[in-house]
Amino acid sequence: MMGKSPLWLAFVAAMVTTEVLFRLRLGRGYDRRTALTSLALVLGGIPFAALNGVIIAAIYSWVWSLAPLRFPLDDWRTWAVGFLLVEFAYYWFHRTSHQVRWFWASHSVHHSAEQLTLLSSFRLGWTSLISAGWLFYAPLVLAGFDPWLILGLLVFNLRFQTFLHTELIGRLGPLEWIFNTPSHHRLHHACNAAYIDRNYGGVLIVxxxxxxxxxxxxxxxxxxYGLAHREATSNPLKIVVREWLFMARDLLASRGRNVGRILFGPP
Structure with missing residues (x-):
């Protein structure tokens, strides 16, 4: 869903390079190990993203076939309402990803970096198909919004958020009331008790x-930054699977008791 067009990749590469130079010039440093781990997560996730995309697209196509009505793609009102509904669904997907262990097992990958940079925005879990965050958008397809509209708006949402992962942009005044900004999103990635589990918005903060x-x-x-109750690691495979392994360990230790709480309780 991130979109991998050559022009987009070239633009991101230019922005990442610019951020590196500014961080070094300002004396904030740039953690090469963190950056390499982020790149490893991106490269390792490519086949999973491709497989997940094919399967989720097939599911949405099936749901689309059941929709009792279909809103036209050539009507701006479809896009306007669709944008707000996708933002609403994203908010609840994102909030659930922090508050339900099953969803957190995938989403925790995104919060594993201890330095917030543009490159860390691409730290995404490889198990999104299993954690099933895509379920949050299926009702919009069933309600009559074309799957390609939903996917397009999600791509826009995620591309917008790429540029929220930086310490180089300060507060943005009145824009902070409506839009998600780097200031808001820095706190979302914080592991401080004062900030943790806040600011779930995508494009909007409303x-x-x-x-x-x-x-x-x-x-x-x-x-x-980073994960509050997990040690830092540069091993990309460990970052991807450890929450699932901890969950499996707890299930085995429970001997069939409290299964619902282990799977769907707080992380």
């Missing part, structure tokens, strides 16, 4: 305001 999950940067609380 649903965080509506549902009480908004946090803003504080002068007295320096942001720390």
């Amino acid at each position: 649903f965080d305001r509506m549902f009480g999950t908004l946090a803003v940067e504080r002068q007295d609380e320096v942001v720390r």
